[in-house]
Amino acid sequence: MVNSLADPLLRVENLVRRFGGITATDNLSLNVMSGELHAIIGPNGAGKTTLISQLTGQLAPNSGTIHFAGRDVTRQPAYRRSRLGLARSFQTTSLLPDFSAIDNVAIAAQAHDGHSFRFWGNARKEKHLRDAARSALTRVGLEARADVPVSELSHGEQRELELAVALATKPQLLLLDEPMAGLGVTESARMVALLKELRREVTIVLVEHDMEAVFALADRITVLVYGRVIACDRPDAIRNNEEVKRAYLGDQHVVVAHG
Amino acid sequence: MTFPITPRNVVAALVAIGLLLLPLYSHLTGNIFILTLFTRIVIFALAASSLNLIMGYGGMMSFGHAAYLGIGGYAVGILSFEGIGSGFIQWPVALAVSALFALVIGALSLRTRGVYFIMITLAFAQMAYYIVSGMSRYGGDDGLTIYKRSNFDGLIYLSNRVQFYYLCLGCLFGGLYLIWRIINSRFGMVVQGVRSNEQRMQAIGFHANRYRLVCFVIAGTICGLSGALLANNTDFVSPAVMYWTRSGDLMVMVILGGMGSLFGPVIGAIVYLVLEELLSQFTEYWAMIMGPLLLLIVLFARGGIMGLLGRLRLG
Numbered sequence: 001m002v003n004s005l006a007d008p009l010l011r012v013e014n015l016v017r018r019f020g021g022i023t024a025t026d027n028l029s030l031n032v033m034s035g036e037l038h039a040i041i042g043p044n045g046a047g048k049t050t051l052i053s054q055l056t057g058q059l060a061p062n063s064g065t066i067h068f069a070g071r072d073v074t075r076q077p078a079y080r081r082s083r084l085g086l087a088r089s090f091q092t093t094s095l096l097p098d099f100s101a102i103d104n105v106a107i108a109a110q111a112h113d114g115h116s117f118r119f120w121g122n123a124r125k126e127k128h129l130r131d132a133a134r135s136a137l138t139r140v141g142l143e144a145r146a147d148v149p150v151s152e153l154s155h156g157e158q159r160e161l162e163l164a165v166a167l168a169t170k171p172q173l174l175l176l177d178e179p180m181a182g183l184g185v186t187e188s189a190r191m192v193a194l195l196k197e198l199r200r201e202v203t204i205v206l207v208e209h210d211m212e213a214v215f216a217l218a219d220r221i222t223v224l225v226y227g228r229v230i231a232c233d234r235p236d237a238i239r240n241n242e243e244v245k246r247a248y249l250g251d252q253h254v255v256v257a258h259g
Numbered sequence: 260m261t262f263p264i265t266p267r268n269v270v271a272a273l274v275a276i277g278l279l280l281l282p283l284y285s286h287l288t289g290n291i292f293i294l295t296l297f298t299r300i301v302i303f304a305l306a307a308s309s310l311n312l313i314m315g316y317g318g319m320m321s322f323g324h325a326a327y328l329g330i331g332g333y334a335v336g337i338l339s340f341e342g343i344g345s346g347f348i349q350w351p352v353a354l355a356v357s358a359l360f361a362l363v364i365g366a367l368s369l370r371t372r373g374v375y376f377i378m379i380t381l382a383f384a385q386m387a388y389y390i391v392s393g394m395s396r397y398g399g400d401d402g403l404t405i406y407k408r409s410n411f412d413g414l415i416y417l418s419n420r421v422q423f424y425y426l427c428l429g430c431l432f433g434g435l436y437l438i439w440r441i442i443n444s445r446f447g448m449v450v451q452g453v454r455s456n457e458q459r460m461q462a463i464g465f466h467a468n469r470y471r472l473v474c475f476v477i478a479g480t481i482c483g484l485s486g487a488l489l490a491n492n493t494d495f496v497s498p499a500v501m502y503w504t505r506s507g508d509l510m511v512m513v514i515l516g517g518m519g520s521l522f523g524p525v526i527g528a529i530v531y532l533v534l535e536e537l538l539s540q541f542t543e544y545w546a547m548i549m550g551p552l553l554l555l556i557v558l559f560a561r562g563g564i565m566g567l568l569g570r571l572r573l574g
Contacts, residue, residue, distance in 0.1 A: 079467075087463075090462075094456060094458060094459045095456065096455040096456050098455045099451075099455065106448075107448050107452050111463045116449045116465070119440065119441050120440050120444055122444065123443065123444055123447070126445075165463060168463075169463055
């Protein structure tokens, strides 16, 4: 583990989550430092999404603690963690399908602009919400598609919109659950370029299957197998870690060597 | 704000104008019956619109919405029975009790989703029905006759047929305007967002149920107003008005007219109650004709009548 005087932004200690007889998160500990891009990789069923869901509060752990920005958030509901600056994107796109792209983002900005028990004024005419939404859309390259309903956006555009929604909540920590899932080669490249920019502004935890992307982006990589951390280190060290190769990389070794 | 000229808006505007001019027609032709019928329709249109707020915009399938018709009605009836005839007291009480009931019912029901939510709202409404049926001082099963309509002396006379009609219509238009403001407000965006994807709304920082509950209370309060109007219209209030089939009628009006369309429930209430009136003149088994008709609408016209109009193009 890297020694640092600074406290980690996210500190996970001895997290356990069981589903029936299966331990999806097995005594897992993890530190994410402020400013880093921390990738989490692992074979299918390693418990990556389960972990993310516990971090964001959609799922309660059986035991263990989660500290975010110095606060114990283990028992805090999802909406409160979001208020503290923790944002997520979903593995399977989860947007508001009846809303336009810009409404999806504007409502995220609205969530972090005081309470929403305002019944009279037209929310679509609030300039600062629209501006915030438009700038988040511009960041991900969707400004031209602002008024298109989500159901008419392509899959790639929906993934980008997921990111814009998360950005609009002005997060300190961005949890991205497979942002590259289902993207074509060009779209993936665009997403990597986008993440390269974002990492300068916000701490990111990236769960991703695309090894090329992971090794190109990550400061540190945590490898999960059966809900346990088997390694946590810098990309070059992970690449040469025998246990990781054996447990996980296997055939993809070649791809990694190129990364 | 702009209203584009679409078939939906044209129909809505024509219906609104028709409703405004109806007393004139009634006066010119001497047809009093039509004014009586449409007073009833306008009251139910308001009730259906309030249900539309939670059902169409909020995605909350309440099967107990007629309870507020009864609560609003009994607030007027009981106060009148106890010698308090002023509408300035009766009506605020009707609204307050409806709001309170909605707050309690909502707080409990909104812990559930889907079919459970439908069943629990139904159960609470039935509970209210049986409680009211048991109030022997206020007529129990037989209901309570209201000998004097709410008194708004100097302002408006509810026993005047035309004045009462315009009061009801004013409440309907006012209610629709309120709902229209709400659905476009920050609050309305959140409520519709929660209908669309609750998990997402939680993830971006909204405590979904709080917004749901407030929406539920607003809808219940508006429906309580319909109840107060209805009791004045019939000079009578009975448990039957909150029976579950009444809740079903309101749902049908919303679905028939178009869930989640502002003016849909008004169209739905007109079509449903006019059909009921016409068909029941031919046969007492009018429901046999109404049933299949509804089936056709649900099967082939999702989005109801307003949905159908939305698919039309002008010119």
